[in-house]
Every structure is written in C-alpha cells, then in structure tokens.
Amino acid sequence: MNQAQLQKMDETVLGWLDDVSDIVMKRVCQRMQIETKSSHRDLVTNVDREVEQYYVQHIRTFDPEAQILGEEGFGDAVKSTEGRIWYVDPIDGTMNFVKQQDEFATMIAVYEDGEPVMAWIMDITNHDVVHGGPDFGVFHNEKPLQAPADMPLKDGLIILSGARLLYEEKGFPELAKSAIGYRVYGSAGISYLHVLTGKAVAYLSRMRPWDFAAGVVLAKSLGLKVGTIDEHPLNMLLSGSVLVATEKTYDDIKEIQKEWT
C-alpha cells in the first residue's frame, strides 16, 4: 500500500476508535450483560459484541475484499493468511473492563499475505493510542514514537500472564526472578503499550492471533524483537506463546530458556 492509502487507513481507524471509546465509556456506567465462555474466568459482555459488530460493519465498507478475524465471531472463518486480513479484539481485558473498569484496550491489526501493514492499540479509559506500521512509522497519539532503550532483563520490568506464572512450573517464575520486577496487567493491549513506550522490557503470554496481532506489528515497526518461546514460529492463525522484548532482553530470555528446556 502506498503512503496515501496508509494515511487514509490510519485516519479512518482513528475515527472508529473515537466512536468505540464513546460507546464503551458510556456502557461502563450501565448494567452490562455478562456471560462466560470457556470457564467462569473467561467473560464476554454485550459491549464486546457490540464493538466487534461496529468494527466488522465499518471494515466491510472500507475494505470489502478483506477477511476479518475477530474474537467474538462476527468476522470470517479465516483459513489462510493470503490477501488482507483485519484482526479485531473489540475489548481486550474483559475481566478488567467488568471488575476494575479500567486497564482494558481495543486492538486492530492489518496484515497482507501474513506480513504486518498497520495496527492500533488504544487504552480506552485514557484515550491513549499507539498506532502505525513498518512503512508508516509509529505514533503515540499524534507524536512519533521513538524505539525504547535497549535494556537487559536484569534492569527492566517484565510483563507476564498471571495464569502462566501461577500454573506453569517451568520458565515463567525464573523470568520474573531474573528481571528487576514483574507485572501482570490482565490485558495484552495494555501490556503491549507498556513495552512499546519503554516502561517494560518484555511481555510474554500465550495468546490467540487477535491478542498479539497488533502488538507484533507495532513492536516490529519500532525495532523490538518478536518471537515465540514454543517450538513453533509465530503463526498468524494459531495460538502461540508470543514474546516481545528489547533486543538485549530477548537474548537474555532465550539464554534462560535454554536452562528450562
């Protein structure tokens, strides 16, 4: 896509994010319909569905040829990474949305033939957006975002998934102990924002494609390292234990991983 097309896409999606933040902040004050999915800790609300339907409807008009992979199932049954795919996570951190009413995000990413094009992550309560792509640059709201300092694990905060830290015997506790400190946010989007803006040196969690698609685009565009800690390389249609880190921290984590595999 050329610069003018990327610019138009960015402006359009930023407009959708304004609408979505209005919808969500209005709904936060109302009574929500809360249902469970795979377990009593896996929640979905009417707002998750409403926002995904908003995105799907607007994406279909803006980019009718593209496929849509959304968490709540209003998109397409995507079978291949060929062509353009929009990854949509309407509310990321639904548990935080329901219980804390802050620290949740909305995420969109566009890939073409499996390669990153553009992405947007918005901290909804703070109306704080990181957006951009490899051929566009990365912006924190209106300002260009510089690459975070290349800090080693011992000097930085690592963000981990709470479930894996608690239940996984190998690996995660060692990583938490090797960092200067560790954090658990309950939202992949919020976690990515911390790494992208240099507040943390790494984020590691097992996730589905709509959880990591936007974070991966923005991290790669900023020169952060992206990979997995499973035996499989990153697959844009499957779950993966996705690691985003500064270069030094990435190497530190791979070194520590040698001792647990």
Ligand code: 2AM
């Ligand atoms: P979600 O809120 O969009 O589902 C912490 O729970 C992070 O892991 C969130 O980003 C959450 O995204 C994601 N996650 C992925 N699978 C989950 C599951 N089965 N239950 C709860 N959270 C999940």
Ligand code: CA
């Ligand atoms: Ca969910």
Ligand code: CA
């Ligand atoms: Ca998510």
Ligand code: CA
């Ligand atoms: Ca979600």
